[in-house]
Amino acid sequence: MDEYLLVCIDIQERLLPVISKKEKITKNANILLSASGILDIDVFVSKQYVKGLGEFHKDINLKDAKVVKTIEKTSFSAFEQLSEFLLDSKYKNLVFFGIETHICVYQTIKDAKKHGLRCTLIEDASSSRDENNHNIAVRALESKNVEVLSTEQFLFGLLKDAKHPNFKDISKLIK
Numbered sequence: 001m002d003e004y005l006l007v008c009i010d011i012q013e014r015l016l017p018v019i020s021k022k023e024k025i026t027k028n029a030n031i032l033l034s035a036s037g038i039l040d041i042d043v044f045v046s047k048q049y050v051k052g053l054g055e056f057h058k059d060i061n062l063k064d065a066k067v068v069k070t071i072e073k074t075s076f077s078a079f080e081q082l083s084e085f086l087l088d089s090k091y092k093n094l095v096f097f098g099i100e101t102h103i104c105v106y107q108t109i110k111d112a113k114k115h116g117l118r119c120t121l122i123e124d125a126s127s128s129r130d131e132n133n134h135n136i137a138v139r140a141l142e143s144k145n146v147e148v149l150s151t152e153q154f155l156f157g158l159l160k161d162a163k164h165p166n167f168k169d170i171s172k173l174i175k
Helices: 022-039 079-086 101-114 131-143 151-159 167-174
Strands: 004-009 042-048 067-073 093-099 118-127 147-149
Touching: 004 022, 004 101, 022 042, 022 093, 022 118, 022 151, 022 167, 042 079, 042 101, 067 079, 079 101, 093 101, 101 118, 101 131, 118 131, 118 151, 131 147, 147 151, 151 167
Parallel strands: 004 042, 004 093, 042 067, 093 118, 118 147
Antiparallel strands: none
């Protein structure tokens, strides 16, 4: 799973409580983060304007995740710091999730696509305060040839077979 990098964007203390479908976002973000530890997938984490939005939300479990880089930013796009991290890297697939879909997630993916990177959005682990803004961003990303998947679709796509050695561990996360 070396070629994948999970990019977790801005799931923070003061932002998550006002997000549409926050329970679903929390659950699926935690599944992805735990799966990163099981499947040995690196995770890049961004935090937006920590002074105003706080640290990562306490309900987001980073302890089981394979976090390789955490950055703080004030720009909506995390791509500047992400691109520095990606220099001479092995990653071929960037897999994004977080909040808000129509602002920081969208702008980071848009910038990554401009640089020719392969991007996937995990739709059910991403959201906005207003669901309509989330939906508009998803459609805009699809029009830019961003692959849009669910958490389960992404994880089982990686496993490819019920005989995969981590199938049972990933299945337990999903239940």
